Amino acid sequence: MDKYKGNSPVVLKPKSTDEVSKIIAYCYKKRIAVVPQGGNTGLVGGGVPVYDELVLNTEGMNQVRDFDDVSGILTTDAGCILEVLSNYLAPKGYMMPLDLGAKGSCHIGGNVSTNAGGLRLLRYGSLHGSVLGIEAVLPDEHGTVISVNMPGGGGAGPLRKDNTGYDLKQLFIGAEGTLGIVTGVSILTPRLPSAVNVAVLSVPDFNSVKTVFKETRAQLGEILSAFEFWDQEGLDLVLDHTGAKSPFETAPEGGRAFYVLIETSGSNKDHDDEKLGGLLEKLLEEGICADGTLAQDETQAANLWSLRESLPEAAGKLGKVYKFDVSVPLSEYYSLVEETRARFVENGMAEDGTIKTTVGYGHIGDSNLHINIVAKEYNERTESAIEPWIYEAVAKRNGSISAEHGLGVMKPNHVHYSKTEPAIALMQQLRRVFDPRGILNPGKYLPPSEHLPEEG
Ligand code: FAD
Ligand code: MLT
Ligand code: ZN
Numbered sequence: 001m002d003k004y005k006g007n008s009p010v011v012l013k014p015k016s017t018d019e020v021s022k023i024i025a026y027c028y029k030k031r032i033a034v035v036p037q038g039g040n041t042g043l044v045g046g047g048v049p050v051y052d053e054l055v056l057n058t059e060g061m062n063q064v065r066d067f068d069d070v071s072g073i074l075t076t077d078a079g080c081i082l083e084v085l086s087n088y089l090a091p092k093g094y095m096m097p098l099d100l101g102a103k104g105s106c107h108i109g110g111n112v113s114t115n116a117g118g119l120r121l122l123r124y125g126s127l128h129g130s131v132l133g134i135e136a137v138l139p140d141e142h143g144t145v146i147s148v149n150m151p152g153g154g155g156a157g158p159l160r161k162d163n164t165g166y167d168l169k170q171l172f173i174g175a176e177g178t179l180g181i182v183t184g185v186s187i188l189t190p191r192l193p194s195a196v197n198v199a200v201l202s203v204p205d206f207n208s209v210k211t212v213f214k215e216t217r218a219q220l221g222e223i224l225s226a227f228e229f230w231d232q233e234g235l236d237l238v239l240d241h242t243g244a245k246s247p248f249e250t251a252p253e254g255g256r257a258f259y260v261l262i263e264t265s266g267s268n269k270d271h272d273d274e275k276l277g278g279l280l281e282k283l284l285e286e287g288i289c290a291d292g293t294l295a296q297d298e299t300q301a302a303n304l305w306s307l308r309e310s311l312p313e314a315a316g317k318l319g320k321v322y323k324f325d326v327s328v329p330l331s332e333y334y335s336l337v338e339e340t341r342a343r344f345v346e347n348g349m350a351e352d353g354t355i356k357t358t359v360g361y362g363h364i365g366d367s368n369l370h371i372n373i374v375a376k377e378y379n380e381r382t383e384s385a386i387e388p389w390i391y392e393a394v395a396k397r398n399g400s401i402s403a404e405h406g407l408g409v410m411k412p413n414h415v416h417y418s419k420t421e422p423a424i425a426l427m428q429q430l431r432r433v434f435d436p437r438g439i440l441n442p443g444k445y446l447p448p449s450e451h452l453p454e455e456g
Pocket of ligand 2: 043101118309311312323362363370
């Protein structure tokens with residue numbers, strides 16, 4: 001993104017939990033600030049040493065520890081790359097319960113620490129449901145290793161049901177490296193589907209996107225695995241950037257349309273083909289959908305997915321991207337993009353070229369909208385035209401200012417748009433309990449306060 005600059009004199013790449021423990025105990029003693037880092041694909045600067053912190057990168061911890069092919073429970077080191085884990089599981093008939101565009105670089109420890117959502121959360125749920133166990137190193141004088149529901153870690157192992165006390169592992173999911181270093185993860189993996197179908201549809205307006213979503217859930221409920229969305233600006237950007245051809249035979253009426261990608265995953269190809277085919281026929285016949293294309297093989301399916309997955313990179317190639325990742329009710333979803341564009345027209349920033357384009361896309365199935373504002377450059381004038389206005393617009397809709405990318409360096413001072421003061425104070429107190437000297441990711445995640453560690 002070229003937005004957050006790192007400045008660290010040292011990067012350590014431990015190979016074991018024991019090494020992490022020794023490093024953290026030393027840093028505690030010497031009061032050295034540490035940035036935990038996985039694949040460094042995060043979009044809010046959480047893994048970047050913005051001061052002069054030591055970077056503790058997990059790429060040296062990349063072993064699968066255990067896989068049980070009856071329960072589907074996978075236990076791995078935190079530094080395993082998501083795609084490597086998917087490739088490890090595929091021949092065994094299993095898959096990872098999450099998938100994202102950064103799969104080739106992000107680590108499972110980073111995924112857990114950001115509570116990454118991604119493209120199939122709609123089907124497989126959030127990591128709060130699929131992570132069954134966590135091993136982490138705490139920022140205390142011993143670098144204490146805490147195992148919660150990990151195999152061989154003492155106490156109960158990775159279980160779907162365990163109601164003995166506070167569910168501590170949940171705290172590490174989405175903590176963005178502020179409570180401890182995640183060193184191991186046990187995760188429940190689903191069966192790899194034997195039949196996958198992908199279709200992309202074009203519809204005339206955003207209301208039709210909602211109608212298609214409702215119909216799709218009604219008719220494909222048990223086999224639906226993704227329902228993604230992007231707008232005309234998004235399609236134009238991707239076609240320009242990749243040189244790909246539009247998947248549609250005709251141009252949309254009035255030059256504008258909205259696009260959805262529907263994926264089904266099941267175990268009976270004929271059954272799934274019939275169901276998806278039936279749905280597409282109905283949508284076309286009733287005029288809800290203007291055009292559609294159904295992938296005939298894996299290559300075509302990958303090409304359709306690439307129209308959606310290339311969006312972040314295409315935006316980055318056009319200019320400097322102010323990225324917003326919000327949750328808003330579907331009734332308010334696209335009006336936020338329209339209001340954002342209208343603001344740039346009103347203040348002349350669209351006309352004078354400050355803003356090159358504003359793109360809306362996201363995980364409709366999860367009410368998660370990504371607004372990418374592509375500007376000529378990052379500067380204070382542009383930023384102050386966007387923030388905090390956009391956070392206020394999200395709060396007015398009772399939405400969340402971060403659906404999945406997290407808080408990092410970007411949003412600690414904006415958390416109050418989505419959480420109450422008492423809730424933020426409790427989070428700060430909790431952070432202090434885990435990290436009394438404030439050595440983990442200081443200055444990130446939460447706003448400054450007397451509740452935070454003094455030395456932070
Ligand atoms: P990093 O970027 O290295 O770190 C992220 C945060 O976690 C930092 O705060 C860091 O300090 C902390 N951290 C990392 N490892 C550990 C650890 N072992 N212990 C404690 N703390 C740790 N995100 C989504 O949610 N959904 C998407 O669909 C999605 N798509 C993306 C597509 C692209 C092209 C890109 C570039 C990013 C995308 N992301 C997405 C964002 C990013 O990939 C995820 O947040 C990912 O989970 C980060 O993993 P990482 O290993 O790169 O973590
Ligand atoms: C996505 O859905 O493509 C990711 O969250 C990444 C992004 O928004 O840039
Ligand atoms: Zn996303």
